[in-house]
Amino acid sequence: MARIHPVTLPKWGLEMSEGQISRWIVAEGDSVEPGTELVDIETDKIVNTLDTDRGGTLRRILVPEGETAPVGALIAVLAEADASEAELAEFIVSYVPVDASFEPKDEGRAESAGPEPSPAADAPADAGAAPKASPLARRIAEQDGIDLAGVEGSGWGGKIRKADLPPRPAALAPDEAARRNAGAHASPVAVNFANALGFDLTGLKPSGYRGRISLADVQAAVQAAGLWSPQATAIPAAPGAAPAAAAAQGVEQPFTGMRKSIANALRHSKQTVPHFYTAMDVEMDALMALRSQFNSGRESARISVNDFLLRAAALALAAHPEVNIQVSDSGITRFDQVDLCVAVAIDAGLVTPVIRNAAQRPLTEISAEAGRLIAAARDRSLTAEDLRGGTFTLSNLGMYGVRSFDAIINPPQGAILAVGGPRREARETADGGLRFASVATLTLSADHRGIDGAVAAQFLSTLKARIEAPMSLVM
Numbered sequence: 001m002a003r004i005h006p007v008t009l010p011k012w013g014l015e016m017s018e019g020q021i022s023r024w025i026v027a028e029g030d031s032v033e034p035g036t037e038l039v040d041i042e043t044d045k046i047v048n049t050l051d052t053d054r055g056g057t058l059r060r061i062l063v064p065e066g067e068t069a070p071v072g073a074l075i076a077v078l079a080e081a082d083a084s085e086a087e088l089a090e091f092i093v094s095y096v097p098v099d100a101s102f103e104p105k106d107e108g109r110a111e112s113a114g115p116e117p118s119p120a121a122d123a124p125a126d127a128g129a130a131p132k133a134s135p136l137a138r139r140i141a142e143q144d145g146i147d148l149a150g151v152e153g154s155g156w157g158g159k160i161r162k163a164d165l166p167p168r169p170a171a172l173a174p175d176e177a178a179r180r181n182a183g184a185h186a187s188p189v190a191v192n193f194a195n196a197l198g199f200d201l202t203g204l205k206p207s208g209y210r211g212r213i214s215l216a217d218v219q220a221a222v223q224a225a226g227l228w229s230p231q232a233t234a235i236p237a238a239p240g241a242a243p244a245a246a247a248a249q250g251v252e253q254p255f256t257g258m259r260k261s262i263a264n265a266l267r268h269s270k271q272t273v274p275h276f277y278t279a280m281d282v283e284m285d286a287l288m289a290l291r292s293q294f295n296s297g298r299e300s301a302r303i304s305v306n307d308f309l310l311r312a313a314a315l316a317l318a319a320h321p322e323v324n325i326q327v328s329d330s331g332i333t334r335f336d337q338v339d340l341c342v343a344v345a346i347d348a349g350l351v352t353p354v355i356r357n358a359a360q361r362p363l364t365e366i367s368a369e370a371g372r373l374i375a376a377a378r379d380r381s382l383t384a385e386d387l388r389g390g391t392f393t394l395s396n397l398g399m400y401g402v403r404s405f406d407a408i409i410n411p412p413q414g415a416i417l418a419v420g421g422p423r424r425e426a427r428e429t430a431d432g433g434l435r436f437a438s439v440a441t442l443t444l445s446a447d448h449r450g451i452d453g454a455v456a457a458q459f460l461s462t463l464k465a466r467i468e469a470p471m472s473l474v475m
Helices: 085-094 135-144 174-180 188-197 215-224 257-272 285-295 305-319 363-378 453-468
Strands: 004-008 018-024 037-043 046-051 056-061 068-070 074-079 275-283 325-327 332-334 340-342 344-346 349-351 392-396 415-419 423-428 434-447
Touching (some): 004 085, 056 085, 174 188, 188 215, 257 349, 285 453, 305 340, 305 392, 340 363
Parallel strands (some): 340 392, 392 415
Antiparallel strands (some): 018 037, 275 434, 325 332, 344 349, 423 434
């Protein structure tokens, strides 16, 4: 067996518990050398690449692209070319993932493919406790809707192993399925769906209202059994069912690792942070004219409006360190250095890489660093260091024609600035005449635990002055 080697999901960071396979760089059957990049794995808000430390042939990919696995799980197998298929199968079945968690270990022995000693000396299990099962068996049971309470385990101490689970069902004839499902405690649409696919609902674990089997329960089970896929028609028509009466059905797409992290962070922020919002209109004509003059004759390294805004925000934060803060349940941390986050929208969600020490960097340096970070975000090459920390965030949707918006604070930061797009507005002159100006709305979302309304207004006033007299931004 030394000729067969596992490829497992690594643990990158103390808080990492799982990762999603983003892309397999090497295909099954390809030969690799030590140092070869095998797979891209999405963790939290970044994608890391796993290299191999040994050579061989990638004989099996066990977790396909788009699927999530826990830390320590077997995701692929490397082996020498002369390793037999039987040896590979035995290795995969008997492999015991390393427990990479920080939770108390199960006192029973790990799952093994070999014979088990008798557990007669063990104390009887608590009747009210959840059945003991290997991680693999538990995951398959969840996918197939199997109630582990009714499964007898053959592992140490009665632990349920993969081999103890009932086989996945084959499709029945629709009339036979309808006969078996006639008395099932399930919603009508779930029964029709199961009947049309020839799926027996017996033993399926329910999650619906009052213990009923729901459509989602059946969809998960038949997908796991290979009888249906989300790309197929939403609900097959059961005999006698009227298609026109069927409700609209969508297909749920599971969160990616990045989207899950974003969803959890934003939900926590919106539910636990006392947001308040302060808006101020700013004239942009002088800044846009200066930008045009600054970029005149430049073929590369051109400065964007967003670069000017980042520079202005950094200087305003340096003048108002009471806004350049992080807030926790126990107190406020004020920072002299401005580590400015720039919000970048990518296909997988929103990331906020950090421009370090932004208040001490000239406009050209801020522009170059922002450009590097935005490019890295879009090609998914940001590092953990690029995303670490941050004392304030700027989010600009002006390029999409958005007039104004209220951004959600990026915890533990104390505030975030939302920038809308410029619009032409009529303004009265000092002598009573009329002029037109390009005006943008800046909205500061602030954590009221650490920032008061007057402080927010003073910060915006300083920011407005910097933008409307922009020569100070290029000095």
